[in-house]
Amino acid sequence: RDQDMGNLSTTGLQIGHTVFGRNAELSTMIDAYRRSVSGDESELVTIFGTSGTGKSLLACEFGTYVVSSGGILLSGKFDQLQQGKPFSALASAFDQYCGILLQNCELASLKQKLAHQVNYVLGNGAYHLTKLIPNLAKVLGLERNCINHDEDCINAQNRLQYLLCRFVE
Numbered sequence: 001r002d003q004d005m006g007n008l009s010t011t012g013l014q015i016g017h018t019v020f021g022r023n024a025e026l027s028t029m030i031d032a033y034r035r036s037v038s039g040d041e042s043e044l045v046t047i048f049g050t051s052g053t054g055k056s057l058l059a060c061e062f063g064t065y066v067v068s069s070g071g072i073l074l075s076g077k078f079d080q081l082q083q084g085k086p087f088s089a090l091a092s093a094f095d096q097y098c099g100i101l102l103q104n105c106e107l108a109s110l111k112q113k114l115a116h117q118v119n120y121v122l123g124n125g126a127y128h129l130t131k132l133i134p135n136l137a138k139v140l141g142l143e144r145n146c147i148n149h150d151e152d153c154i155n156a157q158n159r160l161q162y163l164l165c166r167f168v169e
Helices: 023-040 055-068 086-104 105-129 133-141 154-167
Strands: none
Touching: 023 055, 055 133, 086 133, 086 154, 105 133, 133 154
């Protein structure tokens, strides 16, 4: 039946925030989170795919579960506009984590533990990560304005790749 399109109202149009067709992926992520919480091992979950396939919505749905379970969700997104910044998604997630540790007094012991582990594993190399993870400088008690970030680009990239791998360990 033909209707006058001018009489239709779009004010009632609502786009849902429900994940469709991603139940298997969501279950996999929730299972990984549960294993991580119940055991001694941590797991990294990555979501990838072409644009418009619901990755961000899937991450939000997972984040809702994690936060409602008392967890902390860290997220980072590789963006086409950030192509010149290597490791931008990881650096963003780690910077969020350091920021959470700095803002929450109840996590002071966790902040101290992180600082100790980073200094133990990375030694003097830890300061190189502060260019990518600014809040790490605060966790480690370093003055960012005293940190010299000038060096050869190839050496800097190789060093950052090595240090990020060690940091994640």
